[in-house]
Amino acid sequence: MSRHLLLLLLLFVLSVLCSVLPSAETTDTTPAPMWPPHQRTYDHRPTSDPYCAAGIYPFCPTGLPPGRVPKVKQTDTLYVYAMKAPVWEFKFGDLLKKFDIMHDAIGFHHVESGLNITMEWYELFQLFNCTFPHLRKENNSYELQWCNQGAACLYMGIDEKHWRQNGTLVKISQISGDIFNNFITWSLSDNSTYPFYETWTVMAGPGKTVWFNPFDCASWVLRAFDAMHDLGAEFDQKVHLNYTKVVLYSQQPTLIGNSSTIYNDSKTLDTLVSFYNYFQKRSMADIVLHMLEYAAWFELHKKFYIFYNEQYWELDMVKPYFQLTYDEVPLPGKH
Numbered sequence: 416m417s418r419h420l421l422l423l424l425l426l427f428v429l430s431v432l433c434s435v436l437p438s439a440e441t442t443d444t445t446p447a448p449m450w451p452p453h454q455r456t457y458d459h460r461p462t463s464d465p466y467c468a469a470g471i472y473p474f475c476p477t478g479l480p481p482g483r484v485p486k487v488k489q490t491d492t493l494y495v496y497a498m499k500a501p502v503w504e505f506k507f508g509d510l511l512k513k514f515d516i517m518h519d520a521i522g523f524h525h526v527e528s529g530l531n532i533t534m535e536w537y538e539l540f541q542l543f544n545c546t547f548p549h550l551r552k553e554n555n556s557y558e559l560q561w562c563n564q565g566a567a568c569l570y571m572g573i574d575e576k577h578w579r580q581n582g583t584l585v586k587i588s589q590i591s592g593d594i595f596n597n598f599i600t601w602s603l604s605d606n607s608t609y610p611f612y613e614t615w616t617v618m619a620g621p622g623k624t625v626w627f628n629p630f631d632c633a634s635w636v637l638r639a640f641d642a643m644h645d646l647g648a649e650f651d652q653k654v655h656l657n658y659t660k661v662v663l664y665s666q667q668p669t670l671i672g673n674s675s676t677i678y679n680d681s682k683t684l685d686t687l688v689s690f691y692n693y694f695q696k697r698s699m700a701d702i703v704l705h706m707l708e709y710a711a712w713f714e715l716h717k718k719f720y721i722f723y724n725e726q727y728w729e730l731d732m733v734k735p736y737f738q739l740t741y742d743e744v745p746l747p748g749k750h
């Protein structure tokens with residue numbers, strides 16, 4: 416049977432299914448997931464390839480090792496703060512704030528002892544490495560090396576100036592020591608369940624279907640608020656918080672291979688290598704700040720590739736191609 420006939424048959428079957436189940440959006444016959452797919456879960460955090468090494472900025476240099484967070488008394492009180500600071504503030508000051516490119520974190524203040532704790536989730540090997548792979552040349556063929564793990568970092572103290580001066584430090588909840596202890600337990604299991612970082616949001620258009628959700632510092636903060644809420648925390652609904660997203664607009668993504676099958680498909684591999692090669696010698700700040708200038712490139716190629724859940728997806732870009740958004744996500748508990 417020709418491919419066209421198969422496609423027609425598939426469309427027919429789907430239209431019949433859809434008329435029976437008007438709300439059904441699943442297509443069991445294709446590998447495409449329900450949109451947006453869930454972030455893949457893992458039993459434990461895989462060991463990073465030895466090739467991956469943090470540059471000048473090591474991950475979580477002053478962090479408390481997992482399981483070493485001091486337990487507090489069940490009846491103690493902790494204030495919870497939402498905290499934001501411009502990305503790469505150490506390098507660019509408040510420049511990225513002008514583009515609403517903010518990093519998110521959570522702060523805790525233990526009332527009984529006066530001690531403060533900061534908790535944030537970020538890239539083990541910096542943002543660029545979570546966004547594009549390295550091209551490693553092995554025996555005349557390329558290997559796409561990803562160094563894209565992200566993890567939670569928990570350390571003592573809150574650098575008030577850092578969060579307050581060009582960002583946000585706002586109290587959003589007051590929780591018991593019991594909730595805090597349970598939250599720490601949650602954070603340990605979350606830390607091994609979701610080891611990978613994802614920079615991009617992919618959507619059909621502004622306000623339209625989400626194809627892929629990001630998995631970044633803000634996703635962790637939102638996940639953490641939900642976890643705290645499930646554990647009994649109540650949030651101050653007067654506080655409004657917006658979150659940065661780096662959005663790509665495309666038609667429905669097409670699966671083109673995964674981290675192993677890609678090496679059996681030289682044509683697709685070549686396409687990916689030339690795509691990633693384009694971004695290879697640029698810095699992430701350069702890419703984000705000049706993304707609009709890449710519009711010409713989008714106009715010409717109309718393609719983008721993303722790696723999500725260890726699978727490569729081809730995106731047929733649609734206007735406006737790319738946008739930074741900074742929209743509100745309400746704190747949990749709003750009815």
Ligand SMILES: *[C@@H]1O[C@H](CO)[C@@H](O)[C@H](O)[C@H]1NC(C)=O
Nearest residue numbers: 466467468469470540541544
């Ligand atoms: C990205 O990963 C490469 C390879 O491990 C490493 O050499 C580089 O320092 C990393 N970049 C940053 C900014 O950490």
Ligand SMILES: *[C@@H]1O[C@H](CO)[C@@H](O)[C@H](O)[C@H]1NC(C)=O
Nearest residue numbers: 478480481566567568569606
């Ligand atoms: C999460 O995992 C990373 C990487 O193994 C580790 O460095 C970090 O301490 C862990 N965070 C917490 C809060 O346990």
Ligand SMILES: *[C@@H]1O[C@H](CO)[C@@H](O)[C@H](O)[C@H]1NC(C)=O
Nearest residue numbers: 504508509510576577580581
């Ligand atoms: C806030 O931004 C200003 C202007 O870029 C910069 O001079 C200052 O160092 C920033 N504050 C912090 C805490 O980095």
Ligand SMILES: *[C@@H]1O[C@H](CO)[C@@H](O)[C@H](O)[C@H]1NC(C)=O
Nearest residue numbers: 524528529530531572573575
């Ligand atoms: C903890 O944070 C509070 C409020 O920001 C501050 O007043 C206090 O000095 C901090 N405590 C320590 C030990 O840093």
Ligand SMILES: *[C@@H]1O[C@H](CO)[C@@H](O)[C@H](O)[C@H]1NC(C)=O
Nearest residue numbers: 551552553554555556557558
């Ligand atoms: C490259 O070639 C060497 C020698 O033939 C071989 O041992 C090695 O496994 C090859 N590497 C890859 C990634 O194929």
Ligand SMILES: *[C@@H]1O[C@H](CO)[C@@H](O)[C@H](O)[C@H]1NC(C)=O
Nearest residue numbers: 672673674675676724725726
């Ligand atoms: C890639 O796809 C192959 C074939 O469908 C499958 O056997 C393999 O487990 C997949 N690998 C990953 C990392 O998903």
Ligand SMILES: *[C@@H]1O[C@H](CO)[C@@H](O)[C@H](O)[C@H]1NC(C)=O
Nearest residue numbers: 673674675676677678679680
């Ligand atoms: C790649 O192709 C070889 C030879 O056809 C096959 O044995 C192997 O299972 C394939 N690997 C993947 C990941 O598809």
Ligand SMILES: *[C@@H]1O[C@H](CO)[C@@H](O)[C@H](O)[C@H]1NC(C)=O
Nearest residue numbers: 515656657658741742743744
């Ligand atoms: C925050 O998001 C809301 C709606 O999502 C929007 O109306 C508002 O302008 C945003 N605030 C900022 C500072 O961008």
